[in-house]
Amino acid sequence: MTASPRIERLRQRMAETGTDLVAIGPSSHMVYLTGVDPHGDERPVMLLVSQTYAGFLMPALNLDAARKNSDLPMIPWSDSDGPDAALAQVLEAAGIDRTAPSVVLDETMRADFALLLLDALPGARRRFTGDTVSFLRARKDEDEYRRLRASQLLNDKAMQAGFAALKPGVTERDVASVIRSVYLENGARPQFDLVCFGENGAFPHHHTGDTVLKAGDAVLLDIGGRLGGYPSDMTRVAHLGEPSAEFAKVHAIVNTAVEAALAAVRPGAKASAVDDAARGVIAQAGYGEFFLHRTGHGLGLDIHEPPYITATSDTVLEEGMVFSIEPGIYLAGRFGIRLEEVVIVRSDGPEILSELPRDTVIV
Incomplete structure (x- = not known):
């Protein structure tokens, strides 16, 4: 045989x-x-x-x-x-x-x-x-890449549907239901939906609940489905009304941290260097103590799998590795901002699997 x-x-x-x-x-x-x-x-x-x-x-x-x-x-x-x-x-x-x-x-x-x-x-x-x-x-083949890419592009649609459902009076569960319906209608299975209104965004693993959206609230959506056997994962933020100057400032810092981490991704680099790049931006801006977790995790058949993008990881990045980059700043009692991309390592750097901008969506 x-x-x-x-x-x-x-x-x-x-x-x-x-x-x-x-x-x-x-x-x-x-x-x-x-x-x-x-x-x-x-x-x-x-x-x-x-x-x-x-x-x-x-x-x-x-x-x-x-x-x-x-x-x-x-x-x-x-x-x-x-x-x-x-x-x-x-x-x-x-x-x-x-x-x-x-x-x-x-x-x-x-x-x-x-x-x-x-x-x-x-x-x-x-x-x-x-x-x-x-x-x-940890080293994805072409078929796995295609499946991960398709799953992530469907996640773009689910995220946009979640944003479209935001209006005063809806609950976190209401928005999660809309997101799940996009997966199901497109042949995918919902995997998780962290819908975080207001101060709930400051909990990195908030459990979606009955909190009602009101004017002036920040919104954090961290969602993923499974299409063709492979998962997606993405985090974006929105705001009901114009955000405060501090929200805009923190968003810019987190986005710069994402860009710094992306610039550090290349074959031969250590995973810890990617974490250091993101963490350095946030620390230099004075928010280091509010970045509470690792910079990323691998995705494949599992939503969390090697490689892990941590400060202590000696993993050497290679072509075909797929992982998230998701720095965040969490201000207890106020709001949290996390921006997440899933990338595959190519010979010349990272390819982002999503096509959705990281801008704050103003509702």
């Missing part, structure tokens, strides 16, 4: 990193490698990949559904028998020397699944997927 291109790339990476076995639970890692997205419960299910084998430990009741998405071998186990014998069979098929194998574990796998495997490999040297599966996922 010929392995998929992604399995083959994983094997190349395993050889480069001295990895004998990669064990993946029901997760986006499994979807990325095989297209299989099994029901996740307490029954152990794993994809095991070695240099000579790729196959599944699979609960019998999920077997037929899983086979619709993959022709990789699947060794089933039943509730009456338990998974131990089936796991031993998979490990034997994978040709794993059980004395001291180098094993990569899916960091999102249930702890009892991981311990089941490690108990079967008592001498295993184990680590997580950072230099194998996650390493590969």
Whole structure:
């Protein structure tokens, strides 16, 4: 059986990193490698990949559904028998020397699944997927780029619909409902909608609620949907009536921070340099203590995945990496401003996936 291109790339990476076995639970890692997205419960299910084998430990009741998405071998186990014998069979098929194998574990796998495997490999040297599966996922191929771009362009429409719904008397939930309808009407699934009126914008992860929009309020919208299996993410701001001089000043500072971060994005640069560029602008303007989070996060099958754009990240940026740039300033009791772009690293710098300006929308 010929392995998929992604399995083959994983094997190349395993050889480069001295990895004998990669064990993946029901997760986006499994979807990325095989297209299989099994029901996740307490029954152990794993994809095991070695240099000579790729196959599944699979609960019998999920077997037929899983086979619709993959022709990789699947060794089933039943509730009456338990998974131990089936796991031993998979490990034997994978040709794993059980004395001291180098094993990569899916960091999102249930702890009892991981311990089941490690108990079967008592001498295993184990680590997580950072230099194998996650390493590969951080570098998007052309199909992934197209899907991310299409999802982001739909997000532009959803954001514009959210702005159009702003008027005195509407609630945050009302606007969120309008945004969600745009995703659904265009074949996408809503993922999140942070609709923040007034002082709620100063909470970076505000939960959309029943706050009513009134004259003079600032508005922050952080929204995303999932189209073609891939998510979008974007933050923009609006104002009901002309904004104050301070709001305009803070918006300009945050936008300059975005531009500085964009200028720092290039192959070979460290992720920390992008964070430093954005953070430096805000700190120099006197608002450093009000920038409360990292500058960005990767996007792919997951809304948050590597690379992470933080002050401590040594990740070296490469072509094909996709991540957000989203500095913010949050003034408690007043307003918050965050401006977010999603970019892909190209040979000559970043390509922004959205086409929506970052200007404040005046309602």
